[in-house]
Amino acid sequence: MESPLTLILIIHILAGHYLEMENHTTVTELILLGLSSDKQIQILLFFVFLVIYLITVVGNTVIMLVIRADSNLHTPMYFFLFHLSLVDICYSSTIVPNMLVNLLAKHKTISVNACFTQMFFIFLSASCELFMLSAMAYDRYAAICNPLHYARTMNKRVCRQLVGASWTIGLIHSLVNTVPVFKLHFCGPNEIGHFSCELPPLLTLSCTEAHTNKTALLSSAILISFGTFLLTLVSYICIISTILRIHSAEGRRKAFSTCSSHLLVVTFLYVTAFVQYMKSSYVSSLVLDKFFSIQYSILTPMLNPIIYSLKNKEVKMALGRILKLSISQSV
Incomplete structure (x- = not known):
């Protein structure tokens, strides 16, 4: 016959195991803490980011329509710019609409599957943006450094291949970082100190080992x-x-005017990313991380069409021709 002490020990072990199982309940919803907990600031931020989003969508859509409508812009540089505008709309639409909802919502929750979906499109859009800008840099190189062979170097087939490669590599990068996340177990806490579902803060919530995910993220990012x-x-x-x-x-x-807009966009993007990821740990903070995330994921898609329309004479001339034609047809 077992002693009372042994029975107490067994009961204690079983109770501890039961509590451990209770504590590992699967999380189905995550809480995005956003930018501020102050209601008045949230309302102000809602209108600020709503205006930014509208400018982003309208500006990039106008760029795409102008390029499609004006035959003078049917060149490799504007072919890439068309797809860059498409990527910017996708990038901004992946983050901002949900952010706007959460700024006004009492419960700032997002389902785990919706969080994974948002993270997938963030990776896809960010990767495509980088590759599209690189393709545009190569196009400017071919035009300025080897102008006599430009038409042969940057023919339609090559341009389509570069755009297709940008989307394909972006898709692979997104899958490499998103698919392993489905194997992780989330049991609490379920609060993300951010306004969107990005992988680094999500990995900190995992109750299982995330070494593979961190390795995939670091390797693919580098x-x-x-x-x-x-x-x-x-x-x-x-x-x-x-x-x-x-x-x-x-x-x-x-010669410089043909690449000044692209150079300004590239400088703005890479300087922001460099400062964020290379800053000292002494100045690292959640506020700074949010600020830099806003700059390259929300402000950059808005600024791209503004920079290209203000600094690009051909785009302004094409827009003027389309407006004149529309006015003449309406009269």
């Missing part, structure tokens, strides 16, 4: 970010070197 950065950097080193060898100041100005 491969894609540094790969596209080096391609863009080498292209612009060659471009600048070629421009500096042009004897006339007018020739240098014209």
Whole structure:
């Protein structure tokens, strides 16, 4: 016959096991803490980001329509710009609408599956953005450094292949980082200190080992970010070197004007990303992380069409022709 002490020990072990099982209840919803818990600030942020989103969608849509409507813009550079605008709309629409809902909602929840879906499209859009900008840098390299062979180098087939490769690699990158997440178990806590479902804060909530996920994230991020950065950097080193060898100041100005918009967009994006990921741990904070995330995932898609329309004479001329034609037809 077992002693009372043994029975107490067995009961204690069973109770502990039961409590452990209770504590590992599968989480079905996640809470996005967002940018602020203050109601008045949330309402202000709602209108600010609503305006940003409307400018993003309208601006990029106008760019796409102008490029499609004007035959003078049916060139490789504007073919890539068309797809860059499409990516920017997808990127912003992946994050901002849900963010706007949460700014006004009392319970800022998102289902686990919806969170995974949002994360998938964030990876896809971000990867495509980088590859599309690299393709545009290569296009400018071909136009300035090898103008006599430009038509053959950047023919329609090559342009379609570069765009197709951008979407394909973006899809692979997204699947590599999203599919392993489905094997993780989330049992609480379920609060994400962010306004969107990004992988790093999500991995901290996992109750199971996430070493494979962290390795996949780090490896793919290094491969894609540094790969596209080096391609863009080498292209612009060659471009600048070629421009500096042009004897006339007018020739240098014209050559530089063809890539100034793209160079401004690339600089803005990479400087922001570089500052975020290379900043010292002493200045690392949740507020700074949110700020930089807003800058490259929400502000950049809005600024791209503004930069290309304000600094690009051909786009402004095409837009003017379309407006005149619309007015003349309506009269």
